[in-house]
Amino acid sequence: MRFEISKVLDAIEGRVCTDPQLARAVVDLAEIIRYQDLDGGRPASTLRLGMVIDALARSLEEDNVPVYAVVHRGVLSDADLTSNERMVVRRWADDGLVEVLDNPGDRMLEVADLLGLPVLSRVRFDGLRGRFPWLVEQPGRVVAPVPGAGGPVFIAHVGGGHTPVAGPPSPAAAQLLAREWRCSESGCNLFGGGGGGGAFADLARVDRAPTGQPPPSLRNGVPTCPRHGSRLRDAGPRSRSEVLAVRVGGLIRRRFTLTEEQSVLVGRAPEGSGGIMLGQWLNDEARRWISRSHLRLELRGSDVMVTDVSTNGSGIRPAGSLAEADRIPLAPQQSRVLAGGDMVELYPGVQIGRPTDLPSGAPYNPDSVMSEAPTMAMRLPR
Numbered sequence: 001m002r003f004e005i006s007k008v009l010d011a012i013e014g015r016v017c018t019d020p021q022l023a024r025a026v027v028d029l030a031e032i033i034r035y036q037d038l039d040g041g042r043p044a045s046t047l048r049l050g051m052v053i054d055a056l057a058r059s060l061e062e063d064n065v066p067v068y069a070v071v072h073r074g075v076l077s078d079a080d081l082t083s084n085e086r087m088v089v090r091r092w093a094d095d096g097l098v099e100v101l102d103n104p105g106d107r108m109l110e111v112a113d114l115l116g117l118p119v120l121s122r123v124r125f126d127g128l129r130g131r132f133p134w135l136v137e138q139p140g141r142v143v144a145p146v147p148g149a150g151g152p153v154f155i156a157h158v159g160g161g162h163t164p165v166a167g168p169p170s171p172a173a174a175q176l177l178a179r180e181w182r183c184s185e186s187g188c189n190l191f192g193g194g195g196g197g198g199a200f201a202d203l204a205r206v207d208r209a210p211t212g213q214p215p216p217s218l219r220n221g222v223p224t225c226p227r228h229g230s231r232l233r234d235a236g237p238r239s240r241s242e243v244l245a246v247r248v249g250g251l252i253r254r255r256f257t258l259t260e261e262q263s264v265l266v267g268r269a270p271e272g273s274g275g276i277m278l279g280q281w282l283n284d285e286a287r288r289w290i291s292r293s294h295l296r297l298e299l300r301g302s303d304v305m306v307t308d309v310s311t312n313g314s315g316i317r318p319a320g321s322l323a324e325a326d327r328i329p330l331a332p333q334q335s336r337v338l339a340g341g342d343m344v345e346l347y348p349g350v351q352i353g354r355p356t357d358l359p360s361g362a363p364y365n366p367d368s369v370m371s372e373a374p375t376m377a378m379r380l381p382r
């Protein structure tokens with residue numbers, strides 16, 4: 001049992017991040033872990049974060065949607081969590097996967113405001129509707145996770161509806177996110193020179209992309225470290241990046257960031273770190289066809305360059321067309337710029353492209369973060 005819970009926590013770890021380009025909703029971990037009515041279990045449980053993340057994936061009809069978790073420092077020593085859970089949350093904090101704050105205040109709403117993300121919370125925020133007008137003006141920007149048949153579902157606080165909805169990012173965000181920021185506090189996990197510096201740093205398994213730095217807090221218009229309260233130093237322009245997505249069987253399975261600094265290998269099981277592994281989503285035929293490393297993706301200026309490095313070749317589907325006649329072959333060792341609207345296909349039904357360019361509408365058949373613990377799921381009250 002304990003081993004299975006560890007595996008679920010590992011799965012959840014892949015779905016928490018403070019990357020402004022990849023996070024899809026904002027949560028307050030201290031709140032979520034106490035939704036006792038979701039499973040009728042212990043007073044606090046980090047598995048409820050997994051349940052809420054699953055609900056978000058179901059709602060967005062996309063796999064592997066990460067959430068931006070703001071975490072009150074007290075969670076790291078919450079006696080209602082198991083020692084294993086506390087250790088895992090500390091590791092997330094050290095890796096900068098979550099934002100740990102002594103006093104979160106309205107930081108969760110600030111992040112949602114800057115990035116245009118929906119908030120998953122049961123709190124009504126009545127006193128903050130003046131400062132964040134979208135709380136009332138945009139239905140679905142705040143939705144409450146509540147128990148439902150087959151896992152949590154969402155209810156909007158305002159305007160009815162059941163789907164978390166993203167809004168436009170705030171105008172301030174574009175300027176903030178165009179720069180790299182440094183905190184004067186040494187070993188700052190959010191605005192350090194890269195990587196965590198905490199006691200669990202040796203356990204760090206997640207490489208933060210240089211573009212993945214969280215949005216600074218704005219205090220009186222000054223970019224500030226939300227953790228240390230100190231004014232951030234401008235360390236120059238943030239490098240250019242592009243978000244791409246893997247679509248397998250009609251469903252977006254995960255998004256990833258391509259930066260100018262580093263090319264990304266995509267394939268059945270690419271060698272080295274930072275590659276995008278597809279093997280877990282492929283049937284036997286696709287697994288035989290697709291090479292371990294099949295494509296190399298590079299960002300050159302604003303162009304996404306695709307190079308086939310496979311044995312069997314790939315194809316380009318211009319403007320997302322699924323018609324066979326439109327498919328342009330990409331032979332082994334051949335390169336091509338992925339134009340707006342294009343997707344590259346490694347095998348029929350296995351595609352890479354910009355998320356907005358990928359056709360949707362396939363039946364949703366996700367991989368649950370909870371699927372590693374069937375015994376847990378079976379204990380959920382009906």
Ligand SMILES: [Zn+2]
Binds near residue numbers: 183184188189
């Ligand atoms: Zn700091």
